[in-house]
Amino acid sequence: MKLHLRALCRECILGSAVCTIGLCQTAHAQLPTFVAGRPGVSQAHVGDMAMTYGEQTALERRLAKAVVVVRAQGDSVHPLAQGTRVFDGAAVAISASALTDVIDPEFVASDDTAKPESNHAHSFFDDSYRRSSSPFADKTPPKRESDAMRQYFLTTADWLTGAKKITVALDKRNYEAKLEYRDDAQNVAILSTQRLPNIEPVSIYDFAANDDILPGVAFLLLQPQSTYQQLTQHVFSLQQSHTYATSNHVARNGYPMFTRQGELVGLSVGPVPTHTQAYIVHSGLIDRALHPQKYSRTTIEKIELQEK
Numbered sequence: 001m002k003l004h005l006r007a008l009c010r011e012c013i014l015g016s017a018v019c020t021i022g023l024c025q026t027a028h029a030q031l032p033t034f035v036a037g038r039p040g041v042s043q044a045h046v047g048d049m050a051m052t053y054g055e056q057t058a059l060e061r062r063l064a065k066a067v068v069v070v071r072a073q074g075d076s077v078h079p080l081a082q083g084t085r086v087f088d089g090a091a092v093a094i095s096a097s098a099l100t101d102v103i104d105p106e107f108v109a110s111d112d113t114a115k116p117e118s119n120h121a122h123s124f125f126d127d128s129y130r131r132s133s134s135p136f137a138d139k140t141p142p143k144r145e146s147d148a149m150r151q152y153f154l155t156t157a158d159w160l161t162g163a164k165k166i167t168v169a170l171d172k173r174n175y176e177a178k179l180e181y182r183d184d185a186q187n188v189a190i191l192s193t194q195r196l197p198n199i200e201p202v203s204i205y206d207f208a209a210n211d212d213i214l215p216g217v218a219f220l221l222l223q224p225q226s227t228y229q230q231l232t233q234h235v236f237s238l239q240q241s242h243t244y245a246t247s248n249h250v251a252r253n254g255y256p257m258f259t260r261q262g263e264l265v266g267l268s269v270g271p272v273p274t275h276t277q278a279y280i281v282h283s284g285l286i287d288r289a290l291h292p293q294k295y296s297r298t299t300i301e302k303i304e305l306q307e308k
Helices: 053-064 283-290
Strands: 002-006 026-030 067-073 086-094 107-109 146-148 150-155 165-170 173-183 188-194 217-222 230-238 245-247 256-258 264-271 278-282
Touching (some): 086 264, 150 264, 188 283, 245 264
Antiparallel strands (some): 150 188, 256 264
C-alpha cells in the first residue's frame, strides 16, 4: 500500500492558487508489509481442505491418544505472595527411537513378535512358500520390538523456563514429568514420564523429504482429554525454513499441529503482535533440535606432527 503525502508551503495553506516557492511536491512512502500474514513456503491441496465427518472423527480419536495437557509450576511472583505461578500448555507423545541423538533412553526388549498367520495349506501358491525349505522364504530373523522404559513428549521450551515442577494430566490423573532436554535455539523441549496407558506416539512430518515444503493445512486439537475437546483446521504458512511458521490460531505453550495423516508438523509458541495468528515451531526446526549433528558446520582438524 502506498501513501501519497504532500508538503504544503505558506501559499498553499492560505489557499493561494499559485505556488511561488515550489515546495508543493508529491512525496511517496512505502509501508512495510506484515510478513506473518503473507503466504510463503507452503503447499495446500484441495483434498486437505475437505474432510468427511468420519475422517475428522477418526483423526480426532487418533490425536486424543497422543496430545496431553502439561502444567508447569514456578516460583511465586513475590516472596510475600501466597501461592505459585502455574502455566498450562500441551505436549505430544513421541517415540523414544526418534530422540536417541540427543538423549539416551532406556529400552526393554519385548518377546511379543508378530507372527504371520498360517492356513496350514500345502499348495505352493499360498502359505507354503513361507516355510524355511522354500527358496522364496525370508531367511532374516524377525525384528524384536523394543519399548522404552519411560514415555516421552515434545513441547516448546520457552514457557518451561523457571519451572520447578512439571506435571502431565491424563485420564484425570497427574503424572510428574522430567525435563530431559531442551534446545533454546529451536525452542524445543523433551519431557518424560513413567509409562502411561492409552498413549500412542506420533511420527514427525519429514520436512526434508518434502523439499522443505510444509502442508498448507494443519489440524489442532484443543482442550484434549476434556469434555470441550475439539479438532480445528487452520492454514499453515512459512517464510524461511530456519524461522517460525505461522498459523491462523492463537494457541500457545506447545499445542501441537498435525497433518491429516496424523503426523506432527509443528508446536505452537504464541500469538503474533496482531493476535490473529500464532508462531509455530515447524517440523524443520524440530528436526534441527532432535538431530543437531545433521546441521552442524563444525569440523575437527587433526594436526599431525612429522619429525624429519
